[in-house]
Amino acid sequence: MQLLLIHSDYIEYEVKKSTPVAEEIEDSFKQGRLEEALTAFIAVEKVDEANVQGAISEAVEEIKNVATQVKAESIMVYPYAHLSSDLSSPKAGVAVLKGIEAALSGDFIVKRAPFGWYKAFKISCKGHPLSELSRTIVPDESTGEESSACGEVVKEEVVSEALKAESTAKSYWHVLTPDGELHDASTFDFKGHENLGKFVDYEISKARAVDKAPPHVELMRRLEIADYEPGSDSGNMRYYPKGRLMKSLLENYVLEETSKVGAMEVETPLMYDMNHPTLKKYLDRFPARQYSIESDKRQMFLRFAACFGQFLMNHDMTISYKNLPLKMVEMTRYSFRKEQRGELVGLRRLRAFTMPDMHSLCGDMEGAIDQFGQQYNMCIDVLDKIGIKVDDFEVAIRFTRDFYNENKDFITHLAKTVNKPVLVEMWDTRFFYFVLKFEFNFVDALAKASALSTVQIDVENAERYDINYIDSDGSANRPVILHCSPSGAIERCIYGLLEKEAMKAEKGGVPILPLWLSPTQVRIIPIGDKHMDYAMQIADKLNCRVDIDDREDTVGKKIREAGREWVPYVVVVGDSEVESGTINVTIRAESQPKKPVKVEMSPEELNSRVAAEIEGMPYKGLCLAKLLSQRPKFL
Structure with missing residues (x-):
């Protein structure tokens, strides 16, 4: 309560x-x-x-x-x-x-x-x-079971041994600066790096629960992107057409980027046998709470990543050293984690989420470290194109003390790449399956952090799943495995964008989504009914997501509504535009509050401008009717 x-x-x-x-x-x-x-x-x-x-x-x-x-x-x-x-x-x-x-x-x-x-x-x-x-x-619960309001008994959630170990493990917290110096996090001067200070406080305190809704919750509803689904379990959302469009574009973009680095797209099951001997061991090494269900008297769990399916596939494959690094990727719609109730809020932390999950098999640790560095840079580029820049996130690097001592120069290079201090968590003993991991963490308006991109070097699962590759001398060797999510959960990318723009608006800026992700890229507002034909002609000349506000409202109200929807380009057409064959365009990205930037141009010039902005990014057409009068209201 x-x-x-x-x-x-x-x-x-x-x-x-x-x-x-x-x-x-x-x-x-x-x-x-x-x-x-x-x-x-x-x-x-x-x-x-x-x-x-x-x-x-x-x-x-x-x-x-x-x-x-x-x-x-x-x-x-x-x-x-x-x-x-x-x-x-x-x-x-x-x-x-x-x-x-x-x-x-x-x-x-x-x-x-x-x-x-x-x-x-x-x-x-x-x-x-x-x-x-x-x-x-x-309220206190006296047993490991809950009785629901209708008398149903709900089994206690399954918690992995790794998650239990994480809660008791001794962490040593440092700040690593680009010059290679390790500073005690408790005494580091965060002046000029206030956002990192918030992230460090969040990580060390482990205060994950929220006591109020962050700004993106109101925005995801107002922009008709997503909302809570009362008919499902908490942390399972409904996505309206605009939200589904944004998710689809993000999914396609990340898959295209992984394809460029040679990853093969696969698809694997959503549920697995909890008592499968190999999977059971892995469950205890992954720090996540699982959904467990019963099927044909077998206890099953819903996947929390694509690791199981890809590793079982790797086990059955014949792999040569010539195939390495071998990469496979899946866009998991969905992964499931039984996150705690008090942590669930909006799109920040969910129980069902879409995650690009790429795994790379490398011949040895040297090859794995090389791939780790390449994928670190790829993740920076992926988030940048999504609209989340290096200045928008904080870096966490986690490793064992032994690994750090053996690879100091490489880890320092990671801080140099982003050219700012990063948070380091160090352990004396490895209690996860990885020896090195990084995350890019977005810190929101409530000073809560959420991990986006991540890469991990896994030194356990090749043996656990009996994965081998045949070397040049004919011997069978174990690969080192990299886990990579280039963007993190797709929903969290939307959360990060909305929170970023909410904070920008709080500082007096004009919030806007990247043009390639905006559900409407251009809106045309005819001043009167007699200008509808010209509005339709303009729309036909534009190769983008363009709609027309033909509703029976005042022009002023239509313009304000376009602003509330963050429409990047708003075109108002009246008598003068019909006569001149030009259009009057308000450019949101160049505007300030109450100071719109308006430019007169031809439809062809607007078309070229939009095409240049979205070049190289995935594209889909409108997800709703072109005429606003024909659209339903979802909220």
């Missing part, structure tokens, strides 16, 4: 419209007001269903404690779903809210706002140090 507690001069609400899950209410319940009140905004979560009474008791205790501290005699219990991405069922939500209301009523004046209604509300926060507080309630 998530609580937001506001000590207020007053709080008042009025219901406006019911949702499909609205509770039935009497007229007297349709509005309410309390003076000098503690307002408890509450989001009841799925975890609360395991112990409803415990959730109520803990919430009541927190609310009472705060009410006592601020000397509030009145409490407003206000359902507020926006505090969480992992909401309980409506039935459980209402039960918890009513339980809190009843438990508080003996000691306070209590009102409860109705559940499942759109409401207008006004609140006046007092503004003292205790007037705004947030709390996360996780």
Whole structure:
């Protein structure tokens, strides 16, 4: 459960419209007001269903404690779903809210706002140090099983031995500067590298849970890219046509880049036998929580990467030293990880995600290190074309102490390549399957970090899966394996772009997506009906994703709507454009807030400009109707 507690001069609400899950209410319940009140905004979560009474008791205790501290005699219990991405069922939500209301009523004046209604509300926060507080309630569970609201028993999640080891392993944290010096992370001066400082704090504290939604959550909805799917498990999203287009373009781009370096695209199953002897050993070496399911009395798990399928394929192949480095790639739609509830938010951390997963078999460690360096550079280039630059992410390099001592110059070169300090995590003992790993981490507006690109040098799985290659002398040798995700999860790339632009807007810039990823690249706005024919002619001359706003709204409103959708090029056509055969184009990338840059040009000039910007990148046509009047609203 998530609580937001506001000590207020007053709080008042009025219901406006019911949702499909609205509770039935009497007229007297349709509005309410309390003076000098503690307002408890509450989001009841799925975890609360395991112990409803415990959730109520803990919430009541927190609310009472705060009410006592601020000397509030009145409490407003206000359902507020926006505090969480992992909401309980409506039935459980209402039960918890009513339980809190009843438990508080003996000691306070209590009102409860109705559940499942759109409401207008006004609140006046007092503004003292205790007037705004947030709390996360996780009810205790007495066994390794959960009982759901409908009585179903849910088995305890499967947690790998590597994940358990990670939580207890001793990490030595350093900052490596491009000159090769290792500095203690706790004493390093982060002046000029404030973003790295945020990332270091995040990594060392391991504070993964979030207490409010980052900016991209509102943006992914407003731009009709994606949203939570209440009919699925948490962390499984729905993607609207614009989001599906963006994902598809990103997927195609990354696959094209891996093809350029010789990777063969394959496809492997989504589920595997948890008791398969080889897979069972690997499960315990990978730091992830698995989804487990039962099929034909066999315990199965949903893959969290493409490693299993590709390694089993490698085992069955005949591989020569002439084939090395041998590379295979799969765009996993989907990989599954049973991430913890409090960590799930928007597109940042999901339980079902799309990940390009490339594996390279190398003849020896020297070849693996060479490939590691090449793939490090490839990942930089991939993110750059996506729109996430070196300045936008922080680098983490993780290794064993022995590996570092043997390869100091190579690891220092990694810092030199990005020309800035990087975070180092060092272990005395290897407890994963890799000896070296890097990640490029995006730090968002809430100072939470998410890994994008990564490469790892794996020294275990060739033996575990009995993978061999035949050397020049006819002997069978074990390869060294590289794991590479050139972009990281596709959804995280969208998250990174949205968060980056939200932070740019906060600093006074104009947010925009890369042109090749923008669902609409050019929007044409005819001033009146008589200009529609000319608008259609212009659209036919443009070889890009162009749509026409033919709705019965004012031109000003249409222009504002195009701005809210971050449309890169907006073309307004009227009498003068029809007469001259030109177009008036607002160029978003060159504009400032309330200072649009407008350029008069020919349709051919605009076409050339767009073509130059998207050259070399994947392309798809419009994902929605060309005429905006023919489009449905998804939100």
